[in-house]
Amino acid sequence: MAGRSRTRLLFTLATPPLLVGYGTHVWLDSLEARYPPIAPDRSSTELLQTPANPVTQHVPHIDIYAARIRLRDLQARSNNPTEKPTKQDLNVAWAQSLLNCSALRFESKVVGLFAKGRFDPGDLGTTPAAFSPDPETGAPRELVNGAMAVLRPPVGDEPLLVKWAVPDAPRRFFEVIARWGYPWRLMTGGRHEMSVEGPFDGEGDEESLGPFVEVRFASAHTYEIVPEEGALSQQKTIPKWAARLHRGYARFLLDTTVKELVEGTK
Ligand SMILES: *[C@@H]1O[C@H](CO)[C@@H](O)[C@H](O)[C@H]1NC(C)=O
Secondary structure, eight states, X not given: OHHHHHHHHHHHHHHHHHHHTTOOHHHHHHHHHHXXXXXXXXXXXXXXXXXXXXXXXXXXXXXXEEEEEEHHHHHTTSSSOOSSOOHHHHHHHXXXXXXXXXXXXXXXXXXXXXXXXXXXXXXXXXXXXXXXXXXXXXXXXXXXXGTEEEEEOOBTTBOEEEEEEOOHHHHHHHHHHHHTTOSOOOOSEEEEEEEEEEEEOOOGGGGGGOOEEEEEEEEEEEEEOOGGGOSGGGOOOSOHHHHHHHHHHHHHHHHHHHHHHHHHTO
């Protein structure tokens, strides 16, 4: 259990500082311009937006970004590049592409080094079993060397939903100092959803390039409700700059995956 907590802590806390190396405003600005946020109600499932315990937790941050790519760029990475892919085929192919993109593979290796002593990416959902539960125990599949767990496999029309968690100790520490007046505190954890919309035909000049799909990456952060902090809009969260880095990282993963998919079929 200790190993897993350390993995989660590392995943949650180490990601934004690692980004500072990249993190110029210019770079964030350009990602923000290319991937504006899209509205959660039309582009994510209710389970992404719902905290595990709606009485004691809330979800103040939901961020969803999307890109349009050619259907064939996505299908080229699918195990089963049939003429007429189902929604499930597309959702699986997109989730596997995103989790296996070079940036997340690298991050998963770093997590593996700390959690398991091996610089190995581990399970990124790309085995034949994909996102199904552990065949022996029936437990949800763990991905990224234990930093993420599958909450809902991509089945039928529903896309993959994964969760990650901050260990209780650091979260409680920030809850205590927030009570003393510190302006910020940590989330309980978060969820990611990876979904595909379409295919759509290209229009005008792009007709011959189509069909296209919209690929999306969604993040939601769950926080404990602290009654002393008052209304939900008053509840403390991570600082704005840290939230911006988290969103920048989500956009960076989407951007990296899209580029790798498009380059793969040149
Ligand atoms: C995952 O990424 C690695 C390294 O880029 C690649 O060799 C492998 O084929 C990818 N796996 C899948 C299933 O896409």
